[in-house]
Amino acid sequence: MNEFLTATGQGMGNGAVYALLALGFVIIYKSMSVISFAQPAFMMSGAVLVSHLTGRIGFVAAVVVGTIAIALVALVVERVAIRPMVGKAVFVIAIITIGIDIVVRTVAGAFVGVNQLLLGDPWGLKVVTVGGVQLQERHIAAILAAAVVVTVLFLFFRYTRIGLAMRAASLDQEAAMAQGVSIGTVFAVSWALAGGLAALAGVFAASGNAFDQSLWMVALVALPVIILGGLDSLGGAVLGGLIIGIVESVVRTYHSTWFPFLDTNTGGIAPYIVMLLVLLVRPHGLFGTKEVERV
Amino acid sequence: MLGVTNLEVVYDDVVLALRGVSLEIPDGAIVALLGANGAGKSTVLRSLSGLLDVHNGKIRKGGVTLDGEPIGQLRPAALAKRGIKHVLEGRRIFKEMTVEENLRVGAHSAPRDVKENLGRVYDLFPRLVERKDGTAGYLSGGEQQMVAIGRALMSGPRFLLLDEPSLGLAPKIVAQIRDIVVEINRQGTGVLLVEQNATMALSIAHHGYVMETGRVVMDRPAADLLADDDVREFYLGLHTEGDEKQSFREVKHYRRRKRWAS
Numbered sequence: 001m002n003e004f005l006t007a008t009g010q011g012m013g014n015g016a017v018y019a020l021l022a023l024g025f026v027i028i029y030k031s032m033s034v035i036s037f038a039q040p041a042f043m044m045s046g047a048v049l050v051s052h053l054t055g056r057i058g059f060v061a062a063v064v065v066g067t068i069a070i071a072l073v074a075l076v077v078e079r080v081a082i083r084p085m086v087g088k089a090v091f092v093i094a095i096i097t098i099g100i101d102i103v104v105r106t107v108a109g110a111f112v113g114v115n116q117l118l119l120g121d122p123w124g125l126k127v128v129t130v131g132g133v134q135l136q137e138r139h140i141a142a143i144l145a146a147a148v149v150v151t152v153l154f155l156f157f158r159y160t161r162i163g164l165a166m167r168a169a170s171l172d173q174e175a176a177m178a179q180g181v182s183i184g185t186v187f188a189v190s191w192a193l194a195g196g197l198a199a200l201a202g203v204f205a206a207s208g209n210a211f212d213q214s215l216w217m218v219a220l221v222a223l224p225v226i227i228l229g230g231l232d233s234l235g236g237a238v239l240g241g242l243i244i245g246i247v248e249s250v251v252r253t254y255h256s257t258w259f260p261f262l263d264t265n266t267g268g269i270a271p272y273i274v275m276l277l278v279l280l281v282r283p284h285g286l287f288g289t290k291e292v293e294r295v
Numbered sequence: 296m297l298g299v300t301n302l303e304v305v306y307d308d309v310v311l312a313l314r315g316v317s318l319e320i321p322d323g324a325i326v327a328l329l330g331a332n333g334a335g336k337s338t339v340l341r342s343l344s345g346l347l348d349v350h351n352g353k354i355r356k357g358g359v360t361l362d363g364e365p366i367g368q369l370r371p372a373a374l375a376k377r378g379i380k381h382v383l384e385g386r387r388i389f390k391e392m393t394v395e396e397n398l399r400v401g402a403h404s405a406p407r408d409v410k411e412n413l414g415r416v417y418d419l420f421p422r423l424v425e426r427k428d429g430t431a432g433y434l435s436g437g438e439q440q441m442v443a444i445g446r447a448l449m450s451g452p453r454f455l456l457l458d459e460p461s462l463g464l465a466p467k468i469v470a471q472i473r474d475i476v477v478e479i480n481r482q483g484t485g486v487l488l489v490e491q492n493a494t495m496a497l498s499i500a501h502h503g504y505v506m507e508t509g510r511v512v513m514d515r516p517a518a519d520l521l522a523d524d525d526v527r528e529f530y531l532g533l534h535t536e537g538d539e540k541q542s543f544r545e546v547k548h549y550r551r552r553k554r555w556a557s
Contacts, residue, residue: 164403176389177371178344178346178380
């Protein structure tokens with residue numbers, strides 16, 4: 001039982017990271033009906049930037065500055081590369097985001113080099129034991145941070161003027177424009193939010209251990225998450241993130257008893273098996289709108 | 296004064312929707328815009344509110360002016376800020392949001408006066424007060440139209456462009472909507488009313504325009520239009536000679552030219 005709870009706690013920690021990443025995907029999808037494949041790059045840039053800043057200004061300040069800086073980068077990228085393509089086919093924009101991903105990732109990778117980087121986070125691999133259940137501090141931190149971010153986002157979309165405008169634009173773009181909502185602003189804010197979320201996710205994904213250029217692969221798990229939660233559901237992204245995180249971690253813990261004939265990577269493929277099953281059984285995900293277009 | 300002069304609008308670079316339309320909406324007046332399907336009424340509204348872009352439409356000639364200043368190239372957000380608000384055909388409320396959230400989105404271009412405008416809208420539509428935390432998509436058609444009109448009023452517009460507010464509503468509700476339009480106008484907002492329900496529109500308008508295939512074919516005070524034989528026959532379904540006696544056979548034989556233009 002303790003082993004299972006330990007796996008669950010670890011899964012929730014990873015799931016919190018996936019949730020942050022998936023929220024970025026969903027926010028961009030809701031505003032422009034495009035899956036932005038640039039998220040992995042922003043995530044890695046966030047971790048790289050924070051690891052370079054930590055030595056100078058301390059970890060907490062580095063996270064704040066790094067998140068804001070990557071949000072600004074995303075804002076600029078949207079303005080330069082995406083805005084001119086508005087009105088073109090969704091597929092075209094999705095391909096452009098892949099290009100952005102490669103460019104940004106290469107630039108960020110240059111700051112990593114061939115070595116591994118240390119994030120400089122205060123948690124490391126320290127473990128807290130609660131009644132026989134082992135929890136890593138960095139997972140607790142990730143869960144708490146994700147909880148705060150999700151609450152703030154929820155309030156943002158519910159009460160602020162621009163948050164309401166973004167929801168309105170995702171429901172009916174023309175009607176939102178008729179109310180004086182500027183669609184350009186909505187796109188810009190959604191990219192900035194997604195960039196900031198990705199950077200924050202990068203910080204927690206990289207914490208605890210050294211990381212290298214392959215960190216961006218963590219962001220790919222966000223795809224099963226948004227398929228499971230529903231492409232256009234913020235709540236689905238959070239819940240889907242946690243579920244995928246837990247599934248991955250539990251399978252990783254028990255793979256030798258459950259799938260002795262497979263090697264050790266079962267945990268890594270579990271999210272994608274969940275994704276395949278969801279696509280077969282319930283293609284719109286747990287909370288997604290049924291008639292959404294898919295790219 | 297809001298107006299268009301010799302306006303020519305093309306959709307998709309090929310479909311000529313307006314061929315030289317001129318009309319004006321004086322401050323504080325109700326102007327009715329009548330016409331059959333496809334005459335170009337909605338296109339006129341879109342040119343005024345900047346929403347042509349969404350439908351891949353372009354102003355090719357002529358212009359849109361607000362107090363003599365050309366505003367044809369402005370974006371919808373800028374036009375909303377200048378006090379031109381468009382209530383789209385088919386209500387188009389944000390169904391998954393609550394009534395009050397819908398209204399607050401309407402206040403996007405006037406964030407400072409939200410409280411005051413919210414009070415004004417709730418005074419106009421007491422029905423919405425009870426439903427303010429309910430999901431807007433579950434309201435009845437009439438209530439949804441109230442949300443749509445109220446949403447547009449949330450920025451305190453100078454001109455309100457109404458596209459078929461009576462669409463799909465019961466006659467009793469249509470009468471309510473008509474009274475509301477009169478009340479909105481009495482509070483000082485100029486109204487451009489596009490309607491298929493010509494009786495309703497002309498009964499409250501000060502001035503009326505009749506459009507056909509992209510042109511304005513009649514431009515008279517509303518009272519004159521109401522009295523006009525052709526308008527009575529084509530748009531109001533009334534005949535001048537004794538209606539009672541006319542049999543359907545006579546109606547069939549009764550052929551007149553149904554178009555002014557051409």
